[in-house]
Amino acid sequence: MKILNNVMEKVIKRDPDQPEFHQAVREVLESLEPVAERYPEYVKAGIFERIVEPERQIIFRVPWVDDNGRIHVNRGYRVQFNSAIGPYKGGLRFHPSVNLSIIKFLGFEQIFKNSLTGLPIGGAKGGSDFDPKGKSDGEVMRFCQSFMTELYRHIGEDTDVPAGDIGVGSREIGYLYGQYKRIRNNFTGVLTGKGLTWGGSLARTEATGYGLCYFVEEMIKAAGKSFKGTTVVVSGSGNVAIYAAEKVHQLGGEVIALSDSNGYIHDPDGIKIDTVKQIKEVERKRISEYIKYHPKAKYYEGCSGIWSLKCDIALPCATQNEIDEQSARKLVANGCFAVGEGANMPSTPEAIEVFLENGVMFAPAKAANAGGVATSALEMCQNSMRYSWTFEEVDAKLKEIMINIYKNASTAAKDFGHEGNLVVGANIAGFLKVADAMYAQGIAY
Numbered sequence: 001m002k003i004l005n006n007v008m009e010k011v012i013k014r015d016p017d018q019p020e021f022h023q024a025v026r027e028v029l030e031s032l033e034p035v036a037e038r039y040p041e042y043v044k045a046g047i048f049e050r051i052v053e054p055e056r057q058i059i060f061r062v063p064w065v066d067d068n069g070r071i072h073v074n075r076g077y078r079v080q081f082n083s084a085i086g087p088y089k090g091g092l093r094f095h096p097s098v099n100l101s102i103i104k105f106l107g108f109e110q111i112f113k114n115s116l117t118g119l120p121i122g123g124a125k126g127g128s129d130f131d132p133k134g135k136s137d138g139e140v141m142r143f144c145q146s147f148m149t150e151l152y153r154h155i156g157e158d159t160d161v162p163a164g165d166i167g168v169g170s171r172e173i174g175y176l177y178g179q180y181k182r183i184r185n186n187f188t189g190v191l192t193g194k195g196l197t198w199g200g201s202l203a204r205t206e207a208t209g210y211g212l213c214y215f216v217e218e219m220i221k222a223a224g225k226s227f228k229g230t231t232v233v234v235s236g237s238g239n240v241a242i243y244a245a246e247k248v249h250q251l252g253g254e255v256i257a258l259s260d261s262n263g264y265i266h267d268p269d270g271i272k273i274d275t276v277k278q279i280k281e282v283e284r285k286r287i288s289e290y291i292k293y294h295p296k297a298k299y300y301e302g303c304s305g306i307w308s309l310k311c312d313i314a315l316p317c318a319t320q321n322e323i324d325e326q327s328a329r330k331l332v333a334n335g336c337f338a339v340g341e342g343a344n345m346p347s348t349p350e351a352i353e354v355f356l357e358n359g360v361m362f363a364p365a366k367a368a369n370a371g372g373v374a375t376s377a378l379e380m381c382q383n384s385m386r387y388s389w390t391f392e393e394v395d396a397k398l399k400e401i402m403i404n405i406y407k408n409a410s411t412a413a414k415d416f417g418h419e420g421n422l423v424v425g426a427n428i429a430g431f432l433k434v435a436d437a438m439y440a441q442g443i444a445y
């Protein structure tokens, strides 16, 4: 019998309606079986039971008024999952699909990801079922102000430091920060992803996408390969996707497709990143607009079709569970040799199984997309020093961090009998540091 089965059973019994959270916990617990065998003291100290239960969960009402004077009510969340190794840290997601299961899965993964960065940050996540799409700047601003009017009492530069995620970019961080500062009357690094003129870090915008490519580059280098001359498919067309695509180009690969929640574009001549930035970052329009600028490119409705395009490397950068078993099989059949997860949990467990069985090099999200939060931690560091580093300095630190994460995850995989399996390696390497800290800090009787 597996040692950790009963932990999983309790998680399901306690919250039977949280499938995404179960999915994230199951994967981690399965990876941690050899750790539970080697360290019975962690089992005895209840580390596994404790780590799957958030330290604190806050759910609150967010009322706001639209441009026509109508009142709307959304639900806000902040799940402060684990503070063993540093203040709670993790993004805010504004998307209509947001619920407690999704915020808990993201917060849980964040514990291990943040630990992997090597920097002193705990795990958290938050957000709302508010949909910024189609809203005016004024509406987004009033929503953010209302959201922060509750959130401010739960966060702080040494307590909990939120950032962006889906639907929360520099505009939203600006409105949230303005409201925090107004209420608290202090200028501190309480949020990351701030603008460059008010405490933001150079390279934070690019960090998740760039970091993903640095990680994948290191992973495929071990097999004697590189991005040079490869064909790459990137899903999504938001913050992570855009800067992953930009870095792929810089490293000599060709990105041929991007998507959004309506469909995908295929440009066999290579996606023109400047056009995508103009459409998505400046105009906030749909990715389908791309074909107006580049008529040789084609647009297809529906997002999953993007995985049937022939490519060498796939970088899912949109959302959870976007690659299922069928899509994974198509990628394998088309000769894809590496997958790097820019999004959080974009591959289903069945899809991961297909990749591993077929020898596809697989970079799991916790490790591969940790560059965003790592650079957030570098932003916190610069805020504390009241100083800022150059782009080159931050980018160099980011690259070093991603290479170290790869090394630590592959070493842990080998050490615990799963050589080459970075899913197991990242989960174990991330866990050990947090478990050690929880063990040392004891429990309150």
Ligand code: NDP
Pocket: 095, 097, 164, 165, 166, 167, 168, 169, 208, 236, 237, 238, 239, 240, 241, 259, 260, 261, 262, 303, 317, 318, 319, 320, 342, 343, 344, 369, 370, 372, 373
């Ligand atoms: P953005 O809001 O900037 O972009 C999200 C992209 O994904 C958009 O193209 C969006 O399309 C698409 N998308 C969102 N939801 C869905 C859905 N349900 N189905 C299909 N497509 C969807 O977010 P980010 O780029 O910041 O985040 C992307 C992923 O990366 C998320 O999983 C996030 O958790 C993860 N991540 C982000 C980090 C960061 O620093 N920003 C750090 C680490 C991970 P549309 O415009 O149509 O909604």
Ligand code: 2IT
Pocket: 089, 090, 091, 092, 113, 161, 162, 163, 164, 165, 192, 344, 369, 370, 372, 373, 374, 376
């Ligand atoms: O999923 C993630 O790691 C993020 N959205 C970034 C979190 C952060 O605090 O920068």
